Amino acid sequence: MSKKVLVPIADGTEEIEAVVIIDILRRAGANVTVAGLTENVKCSRNVKIKADIVLDSIRDDADFDLIVLPGGGKGVENLIKSNKLRTIIENNRLKSLIAAICAAPLILDKFGIITRELHFTSHPSVKSRFTHGHYSDGTVVISNNVITSRGAGTAFEFALALVEQLYGKSMAEEISDDILYWR
């Protein structure tokens, strides 16, 4: 069955991280919704992406199998201010996978998803800004239902780890082979 995935984006989102996540999860067969704070988003290196939907139009009680937050400093600053995003994540936190890469784990810290016991990682440049949890230097860190990673250069490993969680290891390997990516 097709898994429902939400990828929120905003002005300043890191475009490599957003697009690697979206593309790889769609290759796996996921039903990925790219939800922009605005319909047209200008990413961190000026790539202009049109969202599938505006985030505020999503129902507060919409269910997702996975919510994935791309990084980019300004994009994270913008997403962290979204009450809609906070509500959707809070409503899904016990039943869904929650994932974030680069600076985006800061959103999870702010929204109370990174709890005292949780292990996580982020871009090293924002390491000092976390208030909870156990910081790890792993490329992809899986702790309870929370999956985190470090930066644009780890986006393939992150996206393939998400595929593995939703669809199993053989699907992740099949996609790696198709795109000629070897971990």
Next chain:
Amino acid sequence: MSKKVLVPIADGTEEIEAVVIIDILRRAGANVTVAGLTENVKCSRNVKIKADIVLDSIRDDADFDLIVLPGGGKGVENLIKSNKLRTIIENNRLKSLIAAICAAPLILDKFGIITRELHFTSHPSVKSRFTHGHYSDGTVVISNNVITSRGAGTAFEFALALVEQLYGKSMAEEISDDILYWR
């Protein structure tokens, strides 16, 4: 001095390849123009990118330091039909770097850039369709002024090789460190 780079895209372009190339080259300081066959482009996994400019609005004699062609089967089919793209590449072929990844080296074969002596690579799935040159299984192949690579999973190595050609090895290493990508 800022290097001028042209990245043509079309409906069906592989979005990871396009965005990794654009983002990494902009991180290096290049003046990258994303030129769409149409203003709004729907990529291979339905990511919607708005081009900076429509390809047909570029002057035939515009100079670039580098022209980079992203892959994606349908995107390559569309780009291969563009007389404007052929003209711009022909006018730059002796003074510019020409690069292509995944299925896009087929465009170079069709436009006469892959000559009898040239070494190149591509996505393995289109290997049998080339009419000239020496096929290589290398991840990134540099032969004269032509640089080719294999697929979305080799996009970082490809983009960083392009940075190295334009700006030198230390710039490529600095970007690798920033994005946490280690070759």
